[in-house]
Amino acid sequence: MNIVLTIAGSDSGGGAGIQADLKTFQELNVFGTTVITALTAQNTLGVNGIYPATPEFVELQLNAIFDDFDVRALKTGMLFSAEIIQTVARNLKDRNLRIVVDPVMIAKGGQALLKDDAVQALIRVLLPIATVLTPNIPEAETITGMKIQTGEEIRKAAQKILEFGVECVVMKGGHLEDPMAVDTVFFQDGSSFQMKSPKIDTRHTHGTGCTFSAAITAYLGRGLSIKESIIEAKKFVQAAIENPLNIGHGHGPTNHFAHRLGAKAEVEIIE
Numbered sequence: 001m002n003i004v005l006t007i008a009g010s011d012s013g014g015g016a017g018i019q020a021d022l023k024t025f026q027e028l029n030v031f032g033t034t035v036i037t038a039l040t041a042q043n044t045l046g047v048n049g050i051y052p053a054t055p056e057f058v059e060l061q062l063n064a065i066f067d068d069f070d071v072r073a074l075k076t077g078m079l080f081s082a083e084i085i086q087t088v089a090r091n092l093k094d095r096n097l098r099i100v101v102d103p104v105m106i107a108k109g110g111q112a113l114l115k116d117d118a119v120q121a122l123i124r125v126l127l128p129i130a131t132v133l134t135p136n137i138p139e140a141e142t143i144t145g146m147k148i149q150t151g152e153e154i155r156k157a158a159q160k161i162l163e164f165g166v167e168c169v170v171m172k173g174g175h176l177e178d179p180m181a182v183d184t185v186f187f188q189d190g191s192s193f194q195m196k197s198p199k200i201d202t203r204h205t206h207g208t209g210c211t212f213s214a215a216i217t218a219y220l221g222r223g224l225s226i227k228e229s230i231i232e233a234k235k236f237v238q239a240a241i242e243n244p245l246n247i248g249h250g251h252g253p254t255n256h257f258a259h260r261l262g263a264k265a266e267v268e269i270i271e
């Protein structure tokens with residue numbers, strides 16, 4: 001059995017964070033383990049409170065996992081503070097792992113899930129060990145300090161992110177004014193490709209980023225290449241968005257079962 005790990009925050013509402021990651025892992029036939037960085041009191045309407053773990057307890061959880069399991073791939077989600085980021089990075093270094101970093105900063109309802117002073121730590125210690133980074137446009141703007149609106153600006157920002165040391169960056173285009181959800185993927189060797197799918201007009205997008213990065217992790221854990229993992233993950237999240245569950249009164253969760261029930265999402269790949 002392929003074992004994967006998510007290092008992220010708990011979402012009591014079940015649609016994002018650790019809960020979305022475990023559901024995705026289960027659907028994609030990998031064994032999921034967890035390191036919880038923070039509890040959130042959260043539902044589809046918003047985040048009512050955050051209770052972070054101490055960096056020491058984050059380390060204790062990491063040790064519990066690595067002392068016993070042969071983890072192949074992992075993802076990070078909500079990391080909350082510079083201290084937790086440093087603890088995580090220190091414990092991941094020099095291990096033979098494929099690391100997906102979802103640079104979670106702000107919840108859909110607008111609440112901060114990462115402290116402002118933690119961005120520099122993310123850039124300095126986590127990006128150099130990341131296999132895949134999955135920023136949306138606002139996150140990419142915060143990481144690079146650049147304004148991103150056009151395709152050329154996406155390419156320039158991605159170049160700057162690659163210079164921080166990540167192997168591959170997926171610039172998620174959900175925030176751009178475009179009838180399609182277009183993500184552009186850039187690699188260290190200069191190659192790139194685009195993934196295009198219809199943008200679904202729905203408010204049920206809670207946890208899309210978590211689900212996408214968890215699916216990349218699951219496929220990497222199963223031994224697929226980085227490129228294959230990203231493409232298959234895009235299909236998984238598209239199917240999950242296209243078949244919404246009517247849960248909650250705000251930004252509802254995506255449908256992790258859609259894949260199991262045979263939903264097929266068409267994603268156009270442009271080399």
Ligand SMILES: Nc1ncnc2c1ncn2[C@@H]1O[C@H](COP(=O)(O)OP(=O)(O)OP(=O)(O)O)[C@@H](O)[C@H]1O
Nearest residue numbers: 136137172173174175181183198199200208209212
């Ligand atoms: N409404 C949508 N329809 C189809 N795909 C979407 C939609 N919203 C997001 N996606 C896709 O879901 C994946 C995860 O994106 P994610 O939601 O993290 O990014 P985003 O939309 O740019 O930002 P945000 O996290 O604020 O929604 C990406 O592949 C993105 O293109």
Ligand SMILES: Cc1ncc(COP(=O)(O)O)c(N)n1
Nearest residue numbers: 009016017206207208209210
């Ligand atoms: C614990 C936790 N982690 C991450 C998110 C981001 O969710 P989204 O994927 O919708 O941006 C969240 N709302 N809560």
